[in-house]
Amino acid sequence: MRRKNDNPDDPYHQELLEAVRDIAKASDNIYGSRRMKKALNALSYLISGNKSRKLMKEAGVQVKYRKKYKVTTDSNHKKPLFENVLDRQFDMNGPDQGYVSDITYLWTHVVIDLYSRKVVGWSIGSRMKAQLVCDALTMAIWQRLPAAGLIVHSDRGSQYASKSYRRLLKAHGFMGSMSCKGNCWDNAVAESFFGSLKSE
Template structure:
């Protein structure tokens, strides 16, 4: 009546006693059906059902893509990872244009990254020299000594760049502290006065020596090391090792130093108050060669700080990096450290970054090992 006869909605509703809202809804439904849209009581065609299904799948895909994009952004993978993903998906026949558009990266940037990856890698000369110097020090040098060692090889760079390269290549010295008590000062033996009195910088060799004992852990039990060090060049001039800490151990180390250096009478030999150094055997050896005995104050490790520092360097740079199976293996390795590294190669900051042997040579008063002549 409304569409065919042109009657108004209000008139039809009054004549047929119908609600105007319902009539308007019916009119909208009729108009939709005439336009091909589904209406109440009218089933969808196969084409309409396919369209509805595709629209639903499209909405779901857009939602999934939005979630993935948000997650990809939160992960902050960076351009390098995005380019790697493009490279991987491209092998599965996915176009580069589409991949770059979806991942929101530059196509030119992707090709530039591919060219850089395919190019011949550039060898960093500083990194090569750094690794060589670090390996030559058996992993002992830090940034300061590595910088000096590299300068000696002809590569001059700053210390902070050395530190950055060490971090980049994972080069790091290991500090590890252990403690075993080796000094027994609870005895009634005579004690020498502190003649050295922390005068650690003599003007010539064979003027003042320091001596002490330390321990070395092996799978076969403790090994004890006695060392004699010349303060002038911080050089080890005598050492001995044994599975016990008898007085004969320190006497052997001192005898080796005497044979190698042939010092003049009056040389100061400083040690702690251990019973080995206060023993009659050791005191007799000092008197026989005209040496002056000196001992640290009770419980004061600073009075023999130079020797304590040598023992720390020995353990940090060699002993704590090893797992000795027996005493013989430890003896050979420690002797190698003293002769072939510490005295000959290790840079010493106190000596102007020179090894002890080189410092004595530079001072023109070195006595080579094995040469028996007086200074």
Template sequence: MRFKFIFEHRFEFRIAKMCQALNVSRSGYYAHMKRPESNRSKANRELLDTIKDIHTNSRRIYGSPQITKNLPPEKKASRGRVARLMRANGIRSKVVKKYRATTNSSHNLPVADNIVNQDFTTSKPNEKWLSDITYIATAEGWLYLAGVLDLHGRKLVGWAMDSRMKTELVCAALKQAIGRTGASKGLIVHSDRGVQYASKGYQKLLKKNEFVCSMSRKGNCYDNAPMESFWRKLKMEWLNDYTFRTRAEAKKAVFEYIELFYNRRRTHSSNNYVPPFLVGAEM
């Protein structure tokens, strides 16, 4: 490892000084450099290049499990080996932070029972949807984003954005999801107890399509955990890299993440490392 350090920093520091500081001889260093590269060392070097490419293309999002699953056939390696190479070279995934709740559940409107009750398993698309609202900071003010997530495959099937957090926002996201999927009677649509989801307009839309309404217990974010997880991914993996001057800039970034990256390219452990868009074809 000391000889490797000297070689990698040979253009920054004098070799003699580095040998002295690391307590190795110059002759030992030069003898080491003349040795032919071992097959294992060469394989690790080539594997590391592939790891770096996958990590960069994922915008530094993927950790060792996802990188291992995305290795090409000719570069297949164990997760442990990938993790060791990543640690040794300072390659790590972005850390996901938690965000506070957005919707207001202090109202006198009727609320539905918690039918989902943290059972996030499904056997087919359009069986259980989760919905929620989050916020994005811009220099013009907040941009609110409503989303609808199909638990089967974790695909975001509907979403809408606006400068105001009104009932129309969540209705627009739900209408888009219905139009895209053709979901029918009996679908369970889960949300928190926010006033937008308890509103007459939203409830009327659910009843019109004969959907079953489910709501989280008050103050329990775990009842909507996969939806909360999606918001964290969106912000940590994508939006936190930007400072938005306008809401239009933020909308563009949200579109890129959802439609170009998340639904079509981002692999998920819950999908056996298949992107949401391909779940119907693969599972």
């Protein structure tokens, strides 16, 4: 359990503020004080909702109230799913051991190497079809030549459960991995990338 201290000059208080900023960035600033409190509690910072509001204000975090946009993750399907092999193990010992991927509402798909945090494959299309994710992964394969055993993580979207995508993974000996249902933190690196992209 983390200790409580309301002194603004205390190192622990500064640690709290930094945690608030990190969570806000990872969520693309859509977390209000309630969800911020839950996220901090999950990290063992046991604070109240009122404290969460004060910290967000002090950290300069402003909540974005998003306009409606096209949903990019169609997880309401009956296609086969991969287990969450990655399980939030975002730190790799070397390049091309683990990739994460995601699609934005602008129909841009990226593949990111977890070791370097660099985009190693990408594709843009007018529709969110399986070809979009296959093209980005194929680019990563051409550029990086990853060995068999590579973990490729994504959300539970139908594109990642398609036959063509699964065949591509199998052909190269890669392990598919998918986030748990409704949990953006399982794909936090890719989510954070698009959050930064939208704010620029």
